[in-house]
Amino acid sequence: MSVSTLVTAERDTEAGTLHQRILNDIEGKIVSGEWPIGHRIPFEVDLAREYGCSRMTVNKVLTQLARAGLIERVKKSGSFVSQPHTQSAVLEISDIRKEVESLKLPYAFNVPRVAKRKAQGADRLLLDVPVGTAILDITCVHLAGGKPFCLEQRLINLSSVEGVDQADFTKIPPGQWLLSQVPWSSAEHRIHAAAADATTAEQLGIAQGTACLVIERRTWSAGAAVTQVRLTYPGDRHALVATFTPSS
Known part of the structure; x- marks a missing residue:
């Protein structure tokens, strides 16, 4: 050389x-x-x-x-x-922490509400349990780079999820705890757009009326209802992707 x-x-x-x-x-x-x-x-x-x-x-x-x-x-x-923009699979139950980390942003969360109560009429329709069933009502705000990323509003059937009422949700978010502790056998997704109401807007740090992407999901294990969750993302920050093959 x-x-x-x-x-x-x-x-x-x-x-x-x-x-x-x-x-x-x-x-x-x-x-x-x-x-x-x-x-x-x-x-x-x-x-x-x-x-x-x-x-x-x-x-x-x-x-x-x-x-x-x-x-x-x-x-x-x-x-x-750039404004973070992530995506998740429609046919999978994703971990929000991984969504945030895929953006190369630090992840954090806070849980402003954890309440143990009995299911009411509206809960019966959401969670597929009889009125009076013991449930856990949780609100969790997920953060990306210190800013609100997703609002999680979750109901958990205490009769089908052992130990959840003892879980420390200051250390692990409820969705991540469920994925690691409770096997699920079936799930249902409902996806739609919604304008942020006053409470949602305050928790996500956006203007009231902002267009949001909402994912509502129910999961079951061996026929028993496990959880119902409503995930709300500011509409300009998230996308859904579905991978599928032709039907026979």
Whole structure:
């Protein structure tokens, strides 16, 4: 190998290392929340000056971040931290924590309501249990990057889910607890659009009347009702995907 080839290889290695450093730095600021949604990324010329590299290197980094969905590049305006947008499978019971982590954002949750009570008439229709059945009524707000991501409103049939009334929902969200503890044999999904009412809007940090995507699901285990949940997402942040084959 000639001297000139060695020098070129060394420069390529340095460029690759610097590319990764810039990528890691910007991604870290986005994922940590230091640069929130809508934050303007420094201009290419400024980043090139900061890192002592060419604008081409910076451009490649920003292009990679845009393809990953972390930033949005707007012609003549610059680059901005993107609004998270995730998707889940229609025919699966997804883990909301994994949905958030797929966006490369830190996940958190809070549970403002856990109430043990007897099922009323409306609950009988939702959960498929007789009136008077002991149920657990839970509200959980899932967060992505410190901001509301999904509102979970759940009813659990205490007679078919052993130990749930002893679960510590300050440490694990109810949906994740159920997936890990209770086998389910059948499920029903109902998907529709709804305008956020005052309570939903407050919990999701959106304006009242905002269009939302709502997934309502019931699950059973060996014929016994397990849970009914209503998951509400701001409509511009979530999509549903179904994979299927032709019917015979």
